[in-house]
């Protein structure tokens with residue numbers, strides 16, 4: 001690599017010094033420099049989820065956040081191209097909100113175990129079995145499932161969305177644990193689907209007790225996709241952005257984030273004085289996104305996310321209804 005490029009990328013190394021060893025940095029520097037150049041030339045933005053690795057999250061992303069924040073940011077951008085450093089349902093949501101922009105997902109196979117757990121036919125069957133009961137779909141679903149739903153929600157606004165409906169009974173899909181965790185904090189009777197996140201379902205209440213025993217005084221934060229018995233043992237439960245905000249506000253001396261591994265790395269970069277204890281689980285779908293495939297996405301427009309207009313219209317309505325709910 002020529003030296004001006006190396007110098008430009010190297011200036012970014014300070015941001016991630018705490019989580020990326022110096023020996024690994026040269027592997028990233030060339031792609032980072034090329035991506036920064038491509039973004040400028042093509043009027044592109046990179047939206048990155050909180051589970052993206054630090055070299056993506058801190059060095060090339062323009063906007064970062066949880067699913068709700070990414071959807072809101074997608075609506076506001078003036079760029080011509082949106083690269084979604086995240087998974088397929090996130091890219092579809094960005095496309096629903098930006099039908100006239102090019103949305104790129106760097107790896108077409110970046111899916112989600114929740115989105116794969118339910119089909120539009122399943123939703124139609126639920127509607128037939130529970131006539132008149134509103135259907136709330138987690139954003140971690142395909143556009144085709146959203147199109148069959150009344151409204152969407154994210155982990156950051158699930159309770160507010162459910163309560164906004166003013167119904168005694170609600171169908172919430174596909175995450176059984178999110179549904180049960182929301183039911184525990186509202187008076188609403190929630191009918192759940194049996195989908196699970198392959199990352200969060202692996203945490204147990206015994207894990208939490210063991211962490212507390214081994215790390216006295218630790219603060220335990222859990223994502224609401226964790227089983228309810230894990231959430232019951234945690235000090236705080238919230239979306240990925242909620243957990244990050246908790247750390248910034250409370251500055252605990254020791255903390256564990258029961259969620260995907262990159263989350264702790266990304267938050268730790270901003271809080272070098274906090275001890276992050278790390279039993280965590282990797283999301284294989286999020287980990288499909290790399291600097292190399294983000295670069296390829298911008299070089300050769302791949303992979304373009306398109307949604308059948310017949311599906312896109314009702315799916316967009318469900319997402320827009322969610323965005324209109326104050327949370």
Ligand code: 13P
Pocket residue numbers: 050065066067068140154155156197223225238239240241
């Ligand atoms: P957040 O909306 O909390 O970022 O969650 C998205 C997700 O996929 C968690 O597994």
Ligand code: SF4
Pocket residue numbers: 087111112113114115140197198199200225260283284285286
């Ligand atoms: Fe899906 Fe779980 Fe991965 Fe989030 S962490 S994208 S819910 S599989």
